Amino acid sequence: MSTKPVLQIALPVPLPGCYDYLYSGSPAPAQGTRVQVPFGRRTLVGVVHGQTQSDYPKLKAVSAVLDDAPVFTAELYALCERAARYYHHPLGEVLNYALPALLRQGGDAQPSQEKRWRLTERGTHVSDEQVSRAPRQHQALQVLREHPKGLSSAMLNALDVASPALNALRDKGWAEHFVVENGPGISKEVLAEPPLAANGEQQQAIHAIQDAEGFTPFLLDGVTGSGKTEVYLQAMAPQLAAGKQVLVLVPEIGLTPQTVQRFRQRFAVPVTTLHSGLTDRERLDNWLAARDGKARIIIGTRSAIFTPLANPGLIIVDEAHDSSLKQQDGFRYHARDLATWRAQTLNIPVVLGSATPALETLQLARDQRFHWLKLSRRATEQQRPGIEILDATLAPPNQPLLPLSLQAIKQCVDNGNQALVFINRRGYAPMILCQDCGWQAECKRCDSFLTWHRAENNLRCHHCDSQQRVPSRCPSCGSSAIHEAGSGTEKLTELLEQSLPVPVIRIDRDATRRKGELDSKLKTIRQGDPAVLVGTQMLAKGHHFPKLALVVILDMDAGFLSADFRGPEQAAQLLLQVAGRSGREGQGRVLLQTRHPDHHLLQLAASGDYPALASALLEERRMAALPPFGHLALFRCEAMTLGKAMAFLQELAQQPVADGVNVLGPVPAPMEKRAGRYRAQLLLQASQRAPLHQTLERLLDAARQSPQSRQCRWHVDVDPIDML
DNA sequence: AGCACGCCGACT
């Protein structure tokens, strides 16, 4: 059997490894070039990985090479390879994920061309008399005279200039339809406005980042309102002046026009964004602009970490503790970690900014593997508001708000300010009960109870899409004594509306479902009239409310008491983030209602001493060999029965493991049934990454070969963010 | 993941 030279192609299929294809042309396309290949009965767009020899008897040939040069920069390709290895995800799928949709589909890697009409040199000398017999051409001529830089066809149409007239002018050589050159916009001065005055700590941080040479990871640890953004802005200025690019990652919710505007206002360089709101075409254009160095500041969400960069100088990850940086399905990467890898490869600084750093990041700073830049002061204000703990067990029955809280809200709005009530629970009431037999409405497809949504008058499951009518009689005993218990945003809004003379604005997923609804509510809030805001997590992040003088937090308890080892950490982060909404201007007050006023961690968090809380949590993690002191990987599996899910994982658990790897489980997932499927998980724990990865590879092999895998949906999650 | 092939139950 003869051996032939072949191209190794990475394909977007959930299979490990590359597939080999014959290719006769010369030279062979380089790594990172897209090709079209036959695969089974279909045709796929794949990416050239390399060249090798193959004696596979059924070799097929590449059907087309789609690019003249690789679409991936070498560095981005290497990042994808490393991520594929680390997260044990097929390379072809990772590469596919990194590409804009249009390139995935085989589209041209060319920016869209903006074409405009303008007068030619000859056209500018044409007199009105020469077109007096052609009124439409006359009009077109007049419009074009007023716009020497040219106008798009769409603009001209809007000005009542149609294409026949334009074509006629072109045929006479008076007008032309030309392609606009979006040049790199070379301007000597990158600063478009002077920087704000920075305080001492900000200065220090700015200089540290500016003076960094080569790979230097920073933790910018600054409380809310301490001016992290100003540090980012000033730290990046020299990079931009040197012609470099800066990549900025922000949480989904933080990528607002205001944020982008702040960068655009400061710097006279092209600023581009990458987020889910773009059309495929816009996304491709922005991606190419970054790759080709035309965009100089690239602001994006999680997936923007896969933006190719022509000349990178600095990477910034804002709100670096935010769990939205970890992809929760498919290719489960953590953009914060990839940002650090990337900076390392590129030999540039990376800044992780947070008021409440993830314990992983904090530990790196403690170990001096990250440079720790602290901003303790509020840049514009005095001290942070203390969080007052209120004992919620003293509330009257069925009253979500303590009298003290209600009184504080009243006083706040009486003073002409706004108050925020944070309750992380949508709907009217989270429980529907039978008074006689204790029955509670639960989801048929999940191990969870139904929430009463009064506006739509139905019961809904928050873990799947099922909903049902509110029963008038108990399905268990027939009693008509059905009542609700507990409160969500809806009931709280109603209650506040009844007791206060000011508008109550509800912000949660249900109340902002329609497009533009959120924006209009935010706008109303920013107008500053006295009001009470009621909201879920949606309100916790990103938004700045100048008139907010009081924050009342209603249900943080679940987080602090959560079975998940990250529960308290994430609850504290959320708590401090919500508390930080208050008192940005004018003094603020924060009240925390809890049924566990003596809970140690909660008290620490409420004292505002995040470092002390973090120390306590890190000590617990150390004792339990949990991250960052131990490393985790989680196999999750769901099947039509719990038995099938457990049996499959049991088979994996029986595989031999490397030294130092602990296999825990399998166990049924904390929510055993969800959306009609039964779930189980198998946890791997190790203090060293190498044996963990080795073991993962072995278990993955076993999983792919197991006939049981047919009846299961399963995946592996390296560094899982939550285990619930 | 797709997409085929293939073998058994209940239909026009």
Added chain:
DNA sequence: GTCGGCGTGCTC
């Protein structure tokens, strides 16, 4: 007799 259920196997 065929339509269609999903178990099984393969994709260079």
